[in-house]
Amino acid sequence: MTYLHFKALHIIFVVSWFAGLFYMPRLFVYHTEAREKPSPEKEILFAQFIKMEKLLWNAIMTPACWLALIFGSVMLYLSPAWLEQDWMRLKLLFVLGLLAYHSYTRKILLEIRQEKFRYTSAQLRLYNEIATIFLFSIVFLVVLKNTVDWLWGVLGLVIFAIVIMAAVRVVKGLREKTKDNSV
Numbered sequence: 001m002t003y004l005h006f007k008a009l010h011i012i013f014v015v016s017w018f019a020g021l022f023y024m025p026r027l028f029v030y031h032t033e034a035r036e037k038p039s040p041e042k043e044i045l046f047a048q049f050i051k052m053e054k055l056l057w058n059a060i061m062t063p064a065c066w067l068a069l070i071f072g073s074v075m076l077y078l079s080p081a082w083l084e085q086d087w088m089r090l091k092l093l094f095v096l097g098l099l100a101y102h103s104y105t106r107k108i109l110l111e112i113r114q115e116k117f118r119y120t121s122a123q124l125r126l127y128n129e130i131a132t133i134f135l136f137s138i139v140f141l142v143v144l145k146n147t148v149d150w151l152w153g154v155l156g157l158v159i160f161a162i163v164i165m166a167a168v169r170v171v172k173g174l175r176e177k178t179k180d181n182s183v
Contacts (some may be wrong), residue, residue, distance in 0.1 A: 003078050013064045013065075014065040017061060019132040020060045021098075023056060024061065026051055029124045032119070032120065032121045037041075050113055053113075062117050072095075087142070087144075094141065126165060133164070
């Protein structure tokens with residue numbers, strides 16, 4: 001296999017991993033909101049969400065994470081000069097942050113399975129956007145590879161994060177307003 005084969009596999013598994021990272025917190029939101037449902041609907045939804053979360057974690061997220069890391073490591077092994085580039089070091093720092101996010105998602109998953117709901121659905125919606133920020137950071141860094149652009153990229157990333165958080169708040173406000181008007 002060539003470097004490009006490993007690169008293609010790395011991209012495929014990064015995309016799969018991110019699919020899970022985007023969907024799992026969304027399931028947490030639905031699972032948290034299901035607490036407000038009456039019995040037996042609540043119990044049925046809880047059982048379904050636990051099943052979906054378990055399958056997503058064990059069959060998609062964790063394997064995709066490991067395979068993305070393995071194929072990325074093979075690429076670095078085949079092209080060790082990448083490690084001398086500032087953009088690659090920064091990318092690897094973002095990957096460490098993404099692994100921390102992945103691990104914290106597991107912590108939330110285990111708490112929710114025990115019906116410990118530490119976060120509101122609005123907080124989980126905000127948490128869900130962290131993966132988006134990592135995705136933008138990593139993709140722009142890999143594509144641009146320029147440290148001068150990186151400084152502007154960080155500023156853009158901060159602005160992007162603020163816009164996402166503001167959008168979540170606006171949607172929450174609209175949702176609450178619609179809920180109040182329907183009562």
